[in-house]
Amino acid sequence: MTATVAIDCMGGDHGPRVTVPAALDFVRLHEDVRVILVGLSDRIRPFVADAADGRVTIRHASEVVDMGESPSLALRNKKDSSIRVAVNLLKQGEADACVSAGNTGALMAISRFVLKMLPGIDRPAICAVLPTLKGQVHVLDLGANVDCAPEHLLQFAIMGASLVSAIEHRDRPTVGLLNIGEEDIKGNDVVKRAAELLWESGLNFVGNVEGDGIYKGDADVIVCDGFVGNVALKTSEGLAQMLATFLRREFTRSPLTKLAALMAMPVVNRFKARVDHRRYNGASLLGLKGIVVKSHGSADSFAFRHALQRAADEARNGVLTRISERIAQQQPFQETA
Amino acid sequence: MTATVAIDCMGGDHGPRVTVPAALDFVRLHEDVRVILVGLSDRIRPFVADAADGRVTIRHASEVVDMGESPSLALRNKKDSSIRVAVNLLKQGEADACVSAGNTGALMAISRFVLKMLPGIDRPAICAVLPTLKGQVHVLDLGANVDCAPEHLLQFAIMGASLVSAIEHRDRPTVGLLNIGEEDIKGNDVVKRAAELLWESGLNFVGNVEGDGIYKGDADVIVCDGFVGNVALKTSEGLAQMLATFLRREFTRSPLTKLAALMAMPVVNRFKARVDHRRYNGASLLGLKGIVVKSHGSADSFAFRHALQRAADEARNGVLTRISERIAQQQPFQETA
Numbered sequence A, B: 001m002t003a004t005v006a007i008d009c010m011g012g013d014h015g016p017r018v019t020v021p022a023a024l025d026f027v028r029l030h031e032d033v034r035v036i037l038v039g040l041s042d043r044i045r046p047f048v049a050d051a052a053d054g055r056v057t058i059r060h061a062s063e064v065v066d067m068g069e070s071p072s073l074a075l076r077n078k079k080d081s082s083i084r085v086a087v088n089l090l091k092q093g094e095a096d097a098c099v100s101a102g103n104t105g106a107l108m109a110i111s112r113f114v115l116k117m118l119p120g121i122d123r124p125a126i127c128a129v130l131p132t133l134k135g136q137v138h139v140l141d142l143g144a145n146v147d148c149a150p151e152h153l154l155q156f157a158i159m160g161a162s163l164v165s166a167i168e169h170r171d172r173p174t175v176g177l178l179n180i181g182e183e184d185i186k187g188n189d190v191v192k193r194a195a196e197l198l199w200e201s202g203l204n205f206v207g208n209v210e211g212d213g214i215y216k217g218d219a220d221v222i223v224c225d226g227f228v229g230n231v232a233l234k235t236s237e238g239l240a241q242m243l244a245t246f247l248r249r250e251f252t253r254s255p256l257t258k259l260a261a262l263m264a265m266p267v268v269n270r271f272k273a274r275v276d277h278r279r280y281n282g283a284s285l286l287g288l289k290g291i292v293v294k295s296h297g298s299a300d301s302f303a304f305r306h307a308l309q310r311a312a313d314e315a316r317n318g319v320l321t322r323i324s325e326r327i328a329q330q331q332p333f334q335e336t337a
Helices: A016-029 A041-051 A071-077 A082-091 A104-115 A150-167 A189-200 A211-216 A226-251 A255-275 A301-316 A319-336 B016-029 B041-051 B071-077 B082-091 B104-115 B150-167 B189-200 B211-216 B226-251 B255-275 B301-316 B319-336
Strands: A003-008 A033-039 A056-060 A097-100 A125-131 A136-140 A174-178 A204-209 A221-223 A283-286 A291-294 B003-008 B033-039 B056-060 B097-100 B125-131 B136-140 B174-178 B204-209 B221-223 B283-286 B291-294
Touching: A003 A016, A003 A082, A003 A301, A016 A033, A016 A041, A016 A056, A016 A301, A033 A041, A033 A082, A033 A301, A041 A056, A071 A104, A082 A097, A082 A104, A082 A291, A097 A301, A104 A283, A104 A291, A125 A150, A125 A211, A125 A226, A136 A150, A136 A211, A136 A226, A150 A174, A150 A189, A150 A221, A150 A283, A150 A301, A150 A319, A174 A189, A174 A211, A174 A226, A189 A204, A211 B226, A226 A255, A226 B211, A226 B226, A226 B255, A255 B226, A255 B255, A291 A301, B003 B016, B003 B082, B003 B301, B016 B033, B016 B041, B016 B056, B016 B301, B033 B041, B033 B082, B033 B301, B041 B056, B056 B082, B071 B104, B082 B097, B082 B104, B082 B291, B097 B301, B104 B283, B104 B291, B125 B150, B125 B211, B125 B226, B136 B150, B136 B211, B136 B226, B150 B174, B150 B189, B150 B221, B150 B283, B150 B301, B150 B319, B174 B189, B174 B211, B174 B226, B189 B204, B226 B255, B291 B301
Parallel strands: A003 A033, A003 A097, A033 A056, A097 A291, A136 A221, A174 A204, A174 A221, B003 B033, B003 B097, B033 B056, B097 B291, B136 B221, B174 B204, B174 B221
Antiparallel strands: A125 A136, A125 A283, A283 A291, B125 B136, B125 B283, B283 B291
């Protein structure tokens, strides 16, 4: 099945200079994908040039949502923004998925307004992939919802498990609840009640997971409210950057340490590749009637390509159908519980 | 001024085997400290032997609180536990500070019951030090309070700023509020209201800080509720462990990478020393009428000694007086606000 990805080429720190070459690479590497490059066509065209084939089209959008712009104003006033046009393509069935490195709040607001929510889902959630000692973990929500009811955490769990089972072709991925202790009595009231719902849900729930359990690989899916998830993710980014900076400082301290760096380079590079956050770029906005993937704003071409890859994977593997089915199964179950 | 530290020698993963040698090292390295080793005396004595001088005394306590024990049961039933006896020594003025690597909940419950809270403080908070790109940061609360009102976050800020100004001899340490965006409109209602209180507080408040700001060194003190703080701390521990494991794996992959490791060893060791979490061991339980420091349960002798050091520093620098004065200043200010 060919997957068509609508790309907001204007978003992110670098705009078309990064998004367009990434899209062309993506098309070159995968025979079964098509891309629609959305944005100011005279900004996009210089990067396409003669590279274009039938699988690359440009769709002009006359406006751009700024990174710091209010999501509600962007939704109301910029009806021809690159984000809006890309999401419209998804809605109209011209694309199977949509990717943007732009303003997260605006992407969320526009997607929710244009696409609407899947039946049975109250709120969208942001789901990202992180590396673990055992492989990888999907964590959600990472910032869409600052206050969550227990039922929302249950919905996040169902969406996350559906995503993993569709993409990784696994029957019953494990689900953990992010908490501050492993015992059921720990945590605030929302988390305690969420644990009860999760035990009753029929999901492969493994109980509470503490912060360090994220990277230990304690579960395939970890759910939390968006405030906690966002802090955990950003804290991780900050720590990784600090450690990288310190390591670089030590290796560049003197001619002798620079020699050591030269010797250690191949090993350090393999290590870097293993934990390269660019390979994990692309957070899914789950719960919408459409596949929307948010790239990190600072993504380079390599990272942006991974976000495109994720969008295409979700489209090919029918993630939306999987989530809808799982939610539908859940409804009668909850009512009888 | 001589500082006397009462040490619960039974707590932690290793008990007296680690805590007692650490205490003796501590006494050897600092002429102006005394220690009271609290616990089962026949378990402690073998490690003291002939090393003891007049600055080391043993105080028998017949009971031990287990790591997994219920704090309320430990408080009610174990009146002669090593934690209880150590905290009592503080209450009675025989010690200036108390350190334990034992059950955090029990240490908190017993300390709160025996010592009581400082006037104007509603709840104790756990405050730890973390390394940053610019130096270090004090973060609180790290797990004592799972649900906080805005006023509690203000109190945490006052306590944290008082601690830093006392220990680091700085007039107006900067204070940040952990949030999911830097704009004032971001976050949940509690955090938004807390920001208002902090802007009015007279503290050197720098506004919202995102998770990555912890390690960037965006503020000297960062406040958050205990759920979020605990997740941020544990997530950091998990990430650091995962990165260390991956790096070790790469360096031990083949004879060639082992040779590279040998070359890079001095550099890597300097790096390790820079971010060694053991140097940051020792979290302060703030808000109590007494200086209580919690060591990580897994602390080795080097780490435990740093917790003892922290306790002695707090005692010598009059942290309690500083907090009380600052809280007293705040009261009229808040009433007129």
